[in-house]
Amino acid sequence: MQQTSSMRGTTTPVSRFDPAPPPASAADDPLAAQLRRATPSQLALLPIRAFFGVTFLYAGIDKLLDPAFLDPAAPGSIGDQLQVFARVSPLAPLVRLVEPWSPAVGLVVALAEIAIGLGALTGLAFRAAALGGAALSLLFFLTASWTTHPYYYGPDLPYAIGWIALAIGGTGGLLVPRAVGRLGATTRASAPPGALREGTSSAMSEPAASPSRRLLLQAAVLGGLSLIVASVALPVRFARPASSAEGDGAGLSNDGPSAGETTSPGASSTGAIPGRSPAGSPGATAAPFRPTGLAVASIASVDRKGAVSIRIPADAPSPLPAGDPGVIVRLADGRYVCFDAVCTHEGCRVAWDARDSVLLCPCHGAAFDAADHGAVLAGPTNTPLPELPIVVDKVAGTISLRA
Numbered sequence: 479m480q481q482t483s484s485m486r487g488t489t490t491p492v493s494r495f496d497p498a499p500p501p502a503s504a505a506d507d508p509l510a511a512q513l514r515r516a517t518p519s520q521l522a523l524l525p526i527r528a529f530f531g532v533t534f535l536y537a538g539i540d541k542l543l544d545p546a547f548l549d550p551a552a553p554g555s556i557g558d559q560l561q562v563f564a565r566v567s568p569l570a571p572l573v574r575l576v577e578p579w580s581p582a583v584g585l586v587v588a589l590a591e592i593a594i595g596l597g598a599l600t601g602l603a604f605r606a607a608a609l610g611g612a613a614l615s616l617l618f619f620l621t622a623s624w625t626t627h628p629y630y631y632g633p634d635l636p637y638a639i640g641w642i643a644l645a646i647g648g649t650g651g652l653l654v655p656r657a658v659g660r661l662g663a664t665t666r667a668s669a670p671p672g673a674l675r676e677g678t679s680s681a682m683s684e685p686a687a688s689p690s691r692r693l694l695l696q697a698a699v700l701g702g703l704s705l706i707v708a709s710v711a712l713p714v715r716f717a718r719p720a721s722s723a724e725g726d727g728a729g730l731s732n733d734g735p736s737a738g739e740t741t742s743p744g745a746s747s748t749g750a751i752p753g754r755s756p757a758g759s760p761g762a763t764a765a766p767f768r769p770t771g772l773a774v775a776s777i778a779s780v781d782r783k784g785a786v787s788i789r790i791p792a793d794a795p796s797p798l799p800a801g802d803p804g805v806i807v808r809l810a811d812g813r814y815v816c817f818d819a820v821c822t823h824e825g826c827r828v829a830w831d832a833r834d835s836v837l838l839c840p841c842h843g844a845a846f847d848a849a850d851h852g853a854v855l856a857g858p859t860n861t862p863l864p865e866l867p868i869v870v871d872k873v874a875g876t877i878s879l880r881a
């Protein structure tokens with residue numbers, strides 16, 4: 479936005495892409511004066527700026543605090559999400575390229591969100607932050623929201639448009655701390671320090687700003703602030719228990735049965751798996767796929783937790799969805815059921831919600847009935863969750879996928 483310093487009574491032009499729109503004296507004004515002076519269009523951007531700033535800051539911190547997000551082995555991790563995006567996104571080749579470094583990708587995304595949120599709230603490198611918000615939202619739209627139909631159900635495109643509006647509008651000099659307004663300002667050539675004193679008149683009394691210098695300094699400060707916020711959040715995240723130690727039991731749990739835990743009715747209970755020792759044998763994925771199935775969980779672990787998350791082996795024969803996450807649930811009537819855990823809406827990973835006894839998608843709230851073959855209970859999809867055939871071997875204490 480072409481902005482002049484008319485607010486402070488001069489006509490010094492400010493660059494269209496000035497990263498620090500507020501003149502120093504404007505930032506010095508009390509908030510009430512700033513708001514009085516603002517145009518309706520500048521005021522109209524304030525709620526968007528506040529909401530987007532808080533939301534992106536929160537989203538970044540939330541990702542860092544989430545013990546599952548950066549853990550490649552945890553359900554719902556960034557690695558899981560990239561795996562889904564690699565199947566559905568128009569950016570699939572790019573996603574596949576970065577997939578091996580999923581924790582680093584997650585960390586960069588979280589840091590970017592924190593920086594963008596802080597930039598929006600403080601005015602630091604504001605337009606650059608807003609453009610970053612637009613780019614990140616577009617990236618989310620092309621990956622996480624790509625399969626959302628109709629498109630207006632997805633939040634990322636509106637975010638991108640909102641960020642573009644903020645990048646065009648700038649801060650208008652509103653709610654920008656004085657220190658930010660002056661960051662990167664320089665006195666003219668070798669102007670004496672007194673030239674910066676407040677109350678002196680004429681352009682000589684104003685700090686002469688170089689847009690590129692301002693941008694550089696403000697971006698550096700913004701980056702530093704973001705790292706400080708992240709450095710506070712990350713220790714908290716590591717102090718919390720890993721996701722695999724709670725919830726529905728992430729990973730290919732095979733803890734082995736204990737006495738009295740292997741007598742449950744339900745899914746077909748035939749087909750002992752040759753060569754498998756259930757008791758305490760870790761790494762169910764290491765077993766080759768047999769005609770009778772591949773053990774993916776122990777009955778004991780499902781009984782203990784009510785449900786366990788699994789990964790369908792990459793070499794699982796068709797029609798099993800090789801490589802997909804899955805979930806095995808013990809129903810109230812004692813039966814065991816297994817589902818492909820990729821949501822039929824847009825591919826997020828569903829998880830067992832023990833409180834409501836439903837399979838729940840965290841993205842848009844789709845709920846599936848495990849007791850009714852994955853039928854849709856609620857949410858923006860009409861397609862049931864695919865049920866996978868399993869074999870429950872009470873003797874070996876294992877639950878296996880059946881091709």
Ligand code: FES
Pocket residue numbers: 821822823824825826839840841842843844857858
């Ligand atoms: Fe939208 Fe699951 S991905 S409800």
